[in-house]
Amino acid sequence: MDIVYKIIGLLGGLAMFLYGMRIMGDGLKSCSGGAMQTALAKVTNKPIMGFLLGTLVTCVIQSSHATIVITVGLVGAGFLTFRQSIGIILGANVGTAITAQIIRLMDLDAGAGSLLNLFSANNLAPIALIIGIVCIMFLKKGSSKNVGTIAMGFGILFMGLIFMKDSVSSMAAGMGTMLTTLEGRYLLGYLCGLGFTCIIQSSSAMIGIIQSFASSVGIPLCAIIAVIIGVNMGDCLSAYIVTRIGAKPDQSRTILVHVIYNIFAAILIISCLLIGRATELIPDTLWHKVLDSGGIANLHGLLRLAPAILLMPLCNLFARIAERFVPDKPMDQEDADIEKNLRELDIRLISSPGVALDQAAHLIGHMGDVASHNYDAAVTQLYAFEAERNARIEHREDMLDRMADASNQYIVAISPHIMRDKDNQNQNYQIRALTCFERIGDLAVNINDNITNLRDSGNQFSTDAMLELQVAIDAVSDILALTVEAYKADSSELATKIEPLEEVIDELIEHLKERHIFRMTHQQCNICNGIFYQNILQNLERVADQCSDLGVYLLSRTNESIIGQEHQYLHNLHHSDNREYLDRFQENYALYFDKLNALAEQAKV
Numbered sequence: 347m348d349i350v351y352k353i354i355g356l357l358g359g360l361a362m363f364l365y366g367m368r369i370m371g372d373g374l375k376s377c378s379g380g381a382m383q384t385a386l387a388k389v390t391n392k393p394i395m396g397f398l399l400g401t402l403v404t405c406v407i408q409s410s411h412a413t414i415v416i417t418v419g420l421v422g423a424g425f426l427t428f429r430q431s432i433g434i435i436l437g438a439n440v441g442t443a444i445t446a447q448i449i450r451l452m453d454l455d456a457g458a459g460s461l462l463n464l465f466s467a468n469n470l471a472p473i474a475l476i477i478g479i480v481c482i483m484f485l486k487k488g489s490s491k492n493v494g495t496i497a498m499g500f501g502i503l504f505m506g507l508i509f510m511k512d513s514v515s516s517m518a519a520g521m522g523t524m525l526t527t528l529e530g531r532y533l534l535g536y537l538c539g540l541g542f543t544c545i546i547q548s549s550s551a552m553i554g555i556i557q558s559f560a561s562s563v564g565i566p567l568c569a570i571i572a573v574i575i576g577v578n579m580g581d582c583l584s585a586y587i588v589t590r591i592g593a594k595p596d597q598s599r600t601i602l603v604h605v606i607y608n609i610f611a612a613i614l615i616i617s618c619l620l621i622g623r624a625t626e627l628i629p630d631t632l633w634h635k636v637l638d639s640g641g642i643a644n645l646h647g648l649l650r651l652a653p654a655i656l657l658m659p660l661c662n663l664f665a666r667i668a669e670r671f672v673p674d675k676p677m678d679q680e681d682a683d684i685e686k687n688l689r690e691l692d693i694r695l696i697s698s699p700g701v702a703l704d705q706a707a708h709l710i711g712h713m714g715d716v717a718s719h720n721y722d723a724a725v726t727q728l729y730a731f732e733a734e735r736n737a738r739i740e741h742r743e744d745m746l747d748r749m750a751d752a753s754n755q756y757i758v759a760i761s762p763h764i765m766r767d768k769d770n771q772n773q774n775y776q777i778r779a780l781t782c783f784e785r786i787g788d789l790a791v792n793i794n795d796n797i798t799n800l801r802d803s804g805n806q807f808s809t810d811a812m813l814e815l816q817v818a819i820d821a822v823s824d825i826l827a828l829t830v831e832a833y834k835a836d837s838s839e840l841a842t843k844i845e846p847l848e849e850v851i852d853e854l855i856e857h858l859k860e861r862h863i864f865r866m867t868h869q870q871c872n873i874c875n876g877i878f879y880q881n882i883l884q885n886l887e888r889v890a891d892q893c894s895d896l897g898v899y900l901l902s903r904t905n906e907s908i909i910g911q912e913h914q915y916l917h918n919l920h921h922s923d924n925r926e927y928l929d930r931f932q933e934n935y936a937l938y939f940d941k942l943n944a945l946a947e948q949a950k951v
Contacts, residue, residue: 359509366503396433404441474501539576549581564636844897
């Protein structure tokens, strides 16, 4: 039964290691926010730049799997081309070796009075846990919580390693004997490394287990090298399986390059080993050298770095092979238009809230363009009706609804990964923004339906009504264009221009309603037409209201006192002596009411 308890302890330590590595990576990704996306998205067509960035990002977040998943997501979002991603993939394969170098602290041997003893695993783990819990429970700043998460992950990771080391200490002799039997059985060692890594889903964890054994009893180079090659291959296969599901062609090619590269790397390493042994470039003393945890870390790093450098010139070959295996799929033009707008979102990015929210913001900006386009198409029907335009409006509304549903689900899915207050506020803002644009799209359809029903009834508005309505349509077009521009530029300066114009539109609509009631009471317009006219005016006013809401939400991003007090903010603004607001109100009032007055003068003539 003792061996059963040891295995349970080993698996428990492995669980702690994996969990610690995960939450440490989550903390690091939250701290980096959109910086990681910005770095990856600035990759040039030179593979060496992608290689360096991929290595750096993987060293930071401690996971090649995460880097590759993010890269695949950015390719799907259009921030990276497939060929730009290849260098990052190679860099991620190298950067993952840093974890093994951290784990080698397990072997740190220093006297009790030495400062170096502070960095041994037995001391470093509890210190990291203490720092983590202090930051999370007693420091209130969002950044402190991220630091605490990183420290806790680091501490849990090392506690898992200590657990594994203690569990394997009594099994070390037997494990050493078993690993020794792998000498000369390279295929078996390779398959063992590949199989166990696919099961564990982490090459770092597998190398950590090997290092735990190596720190208790040395492992010969000849016995472990095939296993490490298999570990490297198993890591890419697990990533391939996870990211391949539902991937677009360029994303499939990106992850396939990861597999192709590792196959080439394995062939290259095995060929060098065979040649080295046959020519005695690798002497027996080196081949049978016993490795400790640090030796395993160095070997793992060498087997990651050397192939990447040697195979860097073959990036174009890897791309051509991937393109051969994954050709472009033919796509209907209508479906292509929808996918072009929806490709901003990729579920693989939700574990990085800063990156994911930037993607959502980009798509919501596209929603603003689509809603604005549909508004323009709807009001055009009043003056130049086309049945074909009706179909385009309906299709565009369906597309807008799909974008709204997808972006809303995507933003909500980010919630479990949000740790920073800034990301939480950004999430709330994005949900409000997409709701505004989605409602503007609905209001545009309402306007189009009223115009269509008016036409189907065989009636039409009077010339005066049409001319006056055009003034309101122009004002709403202006505020809608201003709102979309302000959102896409994330500009508080532009947002301040929205509310003065919205107040003018409110007065303009009210004035037009009074003038139309006058026409109806003087038999210049029938009641049926009047209902359609009032409905169109009401929908125009609601479009302006949605623009006002979005403008206030945008202003709250730089003025937190507005959050939750939006109505009070607007009430205070409307009754204030704010010179900037009043000047803009007067300027807009003069612009649109001068047009109405000019129409009135023409009517008298």
